[in-house]
Amino acid sequence: MSTDAQVIDGDDARVIDVAFTRYDGPRAGRLQALWSLARWSSLRALGARRSWKAKVIPIALTLLAFAPALVILGARALFGTSSVTANLVKGLPYGNYAATVSIIILVYSVIITPELLCPDRRDRTLSLYFSTAISPGDYLAGKVLAAVLPLLLITLAPPLTLYAGNMVFAVHPLGYLFGHDRDLPRIVGSALIVTTFYALVGLAISSLTSRRAFAVGGYLAFLVVPTLIGGVLSHALNMRFLRLLALAPAPIRAGQGLFPNYSDPGNIGPWVWGATTVEVAVVAIVVLIVRYRGEQV
Amino acid sequence: MSDPAIEFSGVSRWYGDTVSLAEVSFSIDGGVIGLLGHNGAGKSTTLRLCGGFSSPSAGRVRIFGVDPRRHPDVYRRIGIVPDQSPPWPFLAAREVVELSARLHRVADYRAAAMRALETVDLADVAERPVGEYSHGMRQRAKLAQALVHDPDLLLLDEPLNGLDPAQRSHVIEILSRLGAEGRTILVSSHVLHEVERMAQRVLVLVNGRLVADGSTAGIRRLISERPRRVRIATDGGARALARRLLAGPEVDSVGIVDGQIELETSDPSALARALPSAAREADALLAEVQPVGDDLESVYAYLHARARGQGR
Amino acid sequence: MIGPIIRLTLRALLRQKRAIMLALIALAPAVTAGVYALARPAGANVLDFYSGIVQQLFVPTVAALIALVFGVSAFGDEREDGTILYLVATPQPRIELVIAKVAAAWVATLVLVVPSLVLTAAFALEGRLTVARLGWPLLGVVLATLAYCAAASWLSLRTRRPIIIGIIYILLWEGSIATFAASAAKLSISAYGRAFVAHALPQAARPVTGALTAAVVLVAVVAIAAWGAARALVRGELP
Numbered sequence: 021m022s023t024d025a026q027v028i029d030g031d032d033a034r035v036i037d038v039a040f041t042r043y044d045g046p047r048a049g050r051l052q053a054l055w056s057l058a059r060w061s062s063l064r065a066l067g068a069r070r071s072w073k074a075k076v077i078p079i080a081l082t083l084l085a086f087a088p089a090l091v092i093l094g095a096r097a098l099f100g101t102s103s104v105t106a107n108l109v110k111g112l113p114y115g116n117y118a119a120t121v122s123i124i125i126l127v128y129s130v131i132i133t134p135e136l137l138c139p140d141r142r143d144r145t146l147s148l149y150f151s152t153a154i155s156p157g158d159y160l161a162g163k164v165l166a167a168v169l170p171l172l173l174i175t176l177a178p179p180l181t182l183y184a185g186n187m188v189f190a191v192h193p194l195g196y197l198f199g200h201d202r203d204l205p206r207i208v209g210s211a212l213i214v215t216t217f218y219a220l221v222g223l224a225i226s227s228l229t230s231r232r233a234f235a236v237g238g239y240l241a242f243l244v245v246p247t248l249i250g251g252v253l254s255h256a257l258n259m260r261f262l263r264l265l266a267l268a269p270a271p272i273r274a275g276q277g278l279f280p281n282y283s284d285p286g287n288i289g290p291w292v293w294g295a296t297t298v299e300v301a302v303v304a305i306v307v308l309i310v311r312y313r314g315e316q317v
Numbered sequence: 318m319s320d321p322a323i324e325f326s327g328v329s330r331w332y333g334d335t336v337s338l339a340e341v342s343f344s345i346d347g348g349v350i351g352l353l354g355h356n357g358a359g360k361s362t363t364l365r366l367c368g369g370f371s372s373p374s375a376g377r378v379r380i381f382g383v384d385p386r387r388h389p390d391v392y393r394r395i396g397i398v399p400d401q402s403p404p405w406p407f408l409a410a411r412e413v414v415e416l417s418a419r420l421h422r423v424a425d426y427r428a429a430a431m432r433a434l435e436t437v438d439l440a441d442v443a444e445r446p447v448g449e450y451s452h453g454m455r456q457r458a459k460l461a462q463a464l465v466h467d468p469d470l471l472l473l474d475e476p477l478n479g480l481d482p483a484q485r486s487h488v489i490e491i492l493s494r495l496g497a498e499g500r501t502i503l504v505s506s507h508v509l510h511e512v513e514r515m516a517q518r519v520l521v522l523v524n525g526r527l528v529a530d531g532s533t534a535g536i537r538r539l540i541s542e543r544p545r546r547v548r549i550a551t552d553g554g555a556r557a558l559a560r561r562l563l564a565g566p567e568v569d570s571v572g573i574v575d576g577q578i579e580l581e582t583s584d585p586s587a588l589a590r591a592l593p594s595a596a597r598e599a600d601a602l603l604a605e606v607q608p609v610g611d612d613l614e615s616v617y618a619y620l621h622a623r624a625r626g627q628g629r
Numbered sequence: 630m631i632g633p634i635i636r637l638t639l640r641a642l643l644r645q646k647r648a649i650m651l652a653l654i655a656l657a658p659a660v661t662a663g664v665y666a667l668a669r670p671a672g673a674n675v676l677d678f679y680s681g682i683v684q685q686l687f688v689p690t691v692a693a694l695i696a697l698v699f700g701v702s703a704f705g706d707e708r709e710d711g712t713i714l715y716l717v718a719t720p721q722p723r724i725e726l727v728i729a730k731v732a733a734a735w736v737a738t739l740v741l742v743v744p745s746l747v748l749t750a751a752f753a754l755e756g757r758l759t760v761a762r763l764g765w766p767l768l769g770v771v772l773a774t775l776a777y778c779a780a781a782s783w784l785s786l787r788t789r790r791p792i793i794i795g796i797i798y799i800l801l802w803e804g805s806i807a808t809f810a811a812s813a814a815k816l817s818i819s820a821y822g823r824a825f826v827a828h829a830l831p832q833a834a835r836p837v838t839g840a841l842t843a844a845v846v847l848v849a850v851v852a853i854a855a856w857g858a859a860r861a862l863v864r865g866e867l868p
Contacts, residue, residue, distance in 0.1 A: 077793060123805045131793050233705070233792045234647055238697050240796065241654045248686045249661045256678040257668050370714055370867040386863050392720045401711035401868075405637060407644060419633055420719035462715070 032294035053154055057162035062169045065135040067143025076169070077131060085124045085174035086181065088112055093185035101191075109186065114207050115279030117179040118214050118272045125174060125218060126243065126268060132170050134235035136163050141230035156312040160223075167219035183207060203279075210275025217271035217297050224304035227311040243268040260286035264296055271297045320382025321346035322470045322501035328364050328492035337362040339525045340376070345503065349496035351512035352505040353617055354522035360505040361400065363522070364474050368397050380470065393421055396463030398473040403458045406448030410439055413447055414461045421466035433465040436491060438484070452479035460488065464570055471502045473497065477511060491516045513613040521617060523619065523624035533613045536620070544569050544581040546609040547588065551578065554601030561595040562588075579609065630721055631729040638703055638733035643740070649700070651695050655741035660686045662752035676762075679753040679832040683766050686748060688773055688826070689803055689819035694775040696738045697795040700781025703730040704858070705791060711868040725857040727782065731855060734778040739771065746770055765829035765840070772847040773822025779854035780818070786861035811837070821846050 067075030092112060096105045112120060140146050149159055183203065190196035225242060226235040250265025263286045264270075274297045276282050277290020284290075323345040323545040330338040338359045354360045365371045366378045369385030369392075378384065385391050405413055414433050418426035433439045442450075447458050456479050464472060471492070477485045485508075493515045496502050504510050512519065513533060521529040521536075529536045551558060559578050563571045567587040569579040582588045585608075596603050642648065664676055690697040707713035716726060750763045784791035799819075814820040814837045824836035824843035840844070 059670060073789070077790070077797070123801055127797055127800055130796060136768055233649075233698065233701065234650070236792050236796060237647070237654075237694065238650060240694060240800075241650065244690060244800070245657045245686075248690055249657055252678070252682050252686055253661055256665055256673065256681070257670070259668070365867075368714065368718055370717065372864070372866075389722060390720045392718050395718065397714065397718045399714050401714065404707070404712040404715040405641070407640065408637075416633060416637065416714070417719075420630060420716070420721060422630075422720060477671070 050153060050158060053152070054158050054165070057149075057154065057171065058165035059158065061136050061163060061166035062132075065132045065166065066170055078128070081124055081128045081131070082174055085121045085128070086178045088117065088120055089182035089185065090180045093189070094184060096185070096189045112182070113178050113279065113281055114183065114203050115210065115276045115281060117182065118175060118210060118275055119269070121174065121178070122269060122272055125171070125214065125272075128174055129171060129218040129222045130236055130239050131168050131169075133239070134226045134232040136166050137223060137226040137236050138230055138232045160308055160312055162280065163223060164219055167223055168215050171215040171219055172211060175215045176208065177213070179207045202294065206278040209278050210272075212296065213275045213294075214271045217301055220301050220304035220308070221267075224307040224311075227308055237259045260288060263288060264292065267296070267300060270300065320379065322381060323503065323551045324377075324379040324382075325363075325366075325378045326379075328366065328373045328378055330359075330366065330371065331374050336525050338373075338522075340368075341522075341525075341527045342376075343520060343527060343530050345501055345518075347496075347499050347501055348518060349492055349502040349504060349516045351516035351519040351613075352503055352522070353363065353512065353519055353613075354505075355621060357524075358522040359525040360522060361474060362525075363520075364472050364503070364505055367472050368395070368399070369591040378571075393466065396466065396468035396471045398456075398459045398471070398476050400474040401451075403447050403455050403462070407446055409444045410434065410447050410450070410458045411443035413586060414443075414465050416588045417462035418465040423466045426465075429465050429467075430461075433461040436464060437461045438487070453481060453484060456480055457484070457488075460491075464491075469500050471500065472503065473504045475506055476504060477506060477508055478610070485511060509614045509617055519613065519617075521620050523621055526624065528620050528624045529616075533616055536616055545585050546579060546581050547585070547607050548574075548605070548607045549578040549580070549592075549603065550576075550605040550607075551596070552604050554596075554599045554604035557599035558596055558601040562592075563597045565591055565595065567591045631725055631732070634716070634721075634726065634729035635733045635736070638730055639737055641706065642699055642702055642737040647698065648737075648741075651698060652741050654691055655695055655745045656748075657745075658682055658691055659745045659748035659752065661686070662749040665753040666755065670803035675754055675757055676830060679750065679762070680752065680826065682749060682824050683746075683826050683830075684834060687749065688770060688822045689799070691745070692738070692742050692770050692774050692822070693777055693799045693803070693819055695741055696734070696777035697781045697792065697799065699734040699737045700731070701785045701791045703734040703778070703782055703785070703793065705785035708785060708868060713867055717862060717867060723862040724855065726862065727855050728860040731775075731779050731782050731851075731858075732784065735775050738774045738778060742770060742774060743767065761829045763790075766826045768840075768842075769822040769825025772825070772844060773818055776818045776821075776847045776850040776854075777853065779851040779858070783854040783858040783861065786858050786865060818847065818850065 063069075066078045092105075092108050095108050099105050138269045140149070146159075150156065154162070183200070187193045187200075200218065221242065222235075222239055225238045226232075228238065229235050247266040247268045250262050253265075254260055254262035270293050273284060273293035274287070274290055277294060281289055284293075321344045323343075325341050325343050327337055328341045328562060329336065338577070341363070341518040352360050352363060354371070362371065366373060367380060369380070372378075372386060381391055381394060383391050385395070399446065403413060405416070408416070411430060411434065415426050418429045418433075423429045431440065431443075434443050437460050438458050439454065439461060442454065446460055447455060450458060460473075463473075473492075474493075477488060480488060489511060492502050492504065496515070496517070504512065504516065518532055519529070520527060549555075549558070555573060555576060555578055559571045559573060559580075562568045562578070562580060567582055567584055567590075569581040571578060573579075579586075592603070592606070651659060664677075669675070669678075704713065707716065717723075746767055747763065750758055750766070754762060781791060781795055784794055788794060802813065803817040803819050807813040807820060817837070820837040821843040823834070824838055825840050827834070827836040828840045836843070
């Protein structure tokens with residue numbers, strides 16, 4: 021709809037009719053609708069158009085995710101090439117970045133994903149969405165994209181920043197680029213694995229409730245508690261396969277498998293972690309589809 | 318002299334850049350008072366300040382002479398029917414009202430709860446959980462929990478919402494009776510003709526400011542720049558009378574609607590003096606002379622328009 | 630009047646699906662201990678395992694999360710739907726309202742957590758279970774959950790995102806920063822709760838302080854949080 025004002029002009033007066041009229045202009049299509057949903061959902065989850073209090077936690081967590089990269093690059097900027105900076109760079113290979121900030125990633129996804137689905141159920145605006153051109157499938161796709169985009173901010177942007185910084189500070193930047201050209205797709209690949217996993221699991225659990233508090237508790241219970249149980253039992257019983265209960269680090273281990281320096285304390289191969297990651301992600305997708313398949317206007 | 322039930326002294330309330338109330342001052346003690354205003358005028362803010370759920374950004378709010386936030390004991394004398402749903406929906410209405418009575422330190426809380434439920438016609442369904450009630454029943458449950466401790470001051474936010482006409486009449490009757498007993502009842506409502514039935518006095522808010530305070534008739538009299546409209550029914554000679562009146566200085570405009578004269582006058586007293594002689598000269602028999610637009614709805618609409626800058 | 634408010638809040642906290650989810654979380658350590666009891670190799674050090682599960686899983690995660698959710702929900706549910714007005718618009722002193730709510734959240738937490746701890750101890754220790762080996766960790770859990778409930782109640786009245794802030798505190802501060810910075814551990818409720826475990830189990834990690842000091846600190850946390858929550862009821866904006 022548009023609000024074309026209709027003006028009726030007389031000799032010495034005019035009347036402006038501001039009644040609504042039908043929209044007859046070009047329509048942007050489903051993809052644009054999906055993108056619009058994703059964009060505004062993710063901005064809203066990050067605190068856009070809300071008070072500063074809604075923004076401070078996501079911003080603080082984003083800065084914390086960048087902190088290792090900034091510390092290393094800051095040291096290189098200050099101290100140049102030295103054994104200290106060399107050790108610092110060696111101490112954080114790209115494959116280990118996600119593991120270093122794993123708690124940040126977990127907390128960040130706990131904050132973002134319930135915001136994407138729970139308010140729509142709680143405020144009963146789902147039917148409003150489905151009365152437009154958006155189908156339940158489009159809605160889910162938009163929300164998954166809305167979850168992935170902010171998460172990429174802390175899974176992809178920091179290691180890319182570190183990569184870019186290392187290249188700039190290298191003696192021969194182009195040489196660094198050509199020498200580490202395979203690291204770039206690995207960084208992107210591992211970030212996508214981690215991001216997609218956390219996005220899907222968070223959304224699946226959030227889809228089960230309209231209350232954000234429950235979604236947060238359920239998400240943590242699903243990821244953190246088995247991880248701790250797996251850690252305790254595998255150590256106590258010396259059964260390394262029990263470490264596969266650790267769902268939280270599963271995608272991180274799978275992503276590390278893309279890098280040549282992969283190592284796992286329990287000698288579990290990256291393909292095993294990858295299979296665990298995929299299984300859980302598939303279950304999450306099924307939960308989402310089942311939850312929203314029955315939604316009607 | 319005891320303290321008034323509600324006293325606002327230069328009260329303002331703002332949230333960031335939004336001013337919800339601006340320098341509102343009034344004092345209320347006894348009777349039913351209607352709190353009127355458009356959406357966003359500040360009615361709910363006023364009730365929240367009275368209830369102690371918010372503090373003024375400037376000015377002072379006193380309930381029976383004290384700040385309710387710092388003297389919770391005053392809540393023994395206050396009953397509140399907020400806009401929100403009734404509390405504890407998993408409890409039966411009887412349990413909700415009994416708990417409210419106990420929280421207000423009523424000695425025989427069971428008997429008081431039964432009386433309150435009977436007053437609002439919920440005694441028969443008192444064992445059902447409040448969460449299973451219809452909207453109207455929930456409103457009455459809220460009213461019961463507000464009345465159970467026999468308060469001296471009642472604060473009601475849209476209490477008639479969701480009630481059918483018979484129930485509305487019943488609630489109006491209850492509130493009018495309580496007001497006649499000397500209690501103070503502050504009612505916020507959009508249903509102006511019903512506020513008019515029970516409220517002896519109204520407070521009118523527009524854009525956070527108090528624009529009128531008093532009885533409907535009293536406010537009307539004070540709006541001097543607004544011409545009074547009068548309808549005159551005659552037994553013949555209407556047109557001739559209309560021509561005579563239009564010629565005189567007492568009348569601003571005249572029209573004939575359905576055979577009756579409707580005129581506007583800025584000087585009702587002069588019109589009253591001139592009307593009998595004009596009727597004689599026009600050979601018109603006066604059947605009825607009635608002011609039009611003195612009802613609360615018209616007064617409110619005028620105040621609202623004037624405060625928002627229209628018609629100046 | 631504290632009694633009726635406690636009963637009402639307990640009913641509200643324990644009657645929902647949320648309680649079932651939290652009960653499953655509470656049972657996790659007991660299930661873990663049960664699996665261990667079935668599968669442990671001969672000569673396994675049961676005290677090490679028990680100490681580890683209480684210190685790493687029970688106190689800092691399971692008990693903390695459950696206490697956080699109940700502590701936030703005690704006031705938070707009513708604040709969220711606006712029905713807190715009905716409680717506040719009564720002549721009850723604000724501190725009594727806070728005490729009642731915190732007590733209800735604490736009792737709800739203990740209903741889930743205490744049986745789990747008893748089962749965990751029974752499964753893990755079997756024949757080596759003693760009063761001290763159950764009693765001291767129980768005391769730590771009891772006091773730590775009380776502190777968490779009080780702090781969570783205060784948070785629920787002071788901020789719109791109490792669960793998120795609580796999660797950040799538990800996972801990020803207590804779970805990460807406080808584990809490698811000794812000074813940060815002094816600001817960790819679970820660290821004081823774990824101090825009681827160390828009193829009975831020498832295998833436990835070095836505590837941040839002795840049991841008596843830990844008890845005093847936790848009680849002080851409860852008192853300060855309760856005072857803060859009562860103040861928030863007086864000065865804060867209610868929906």
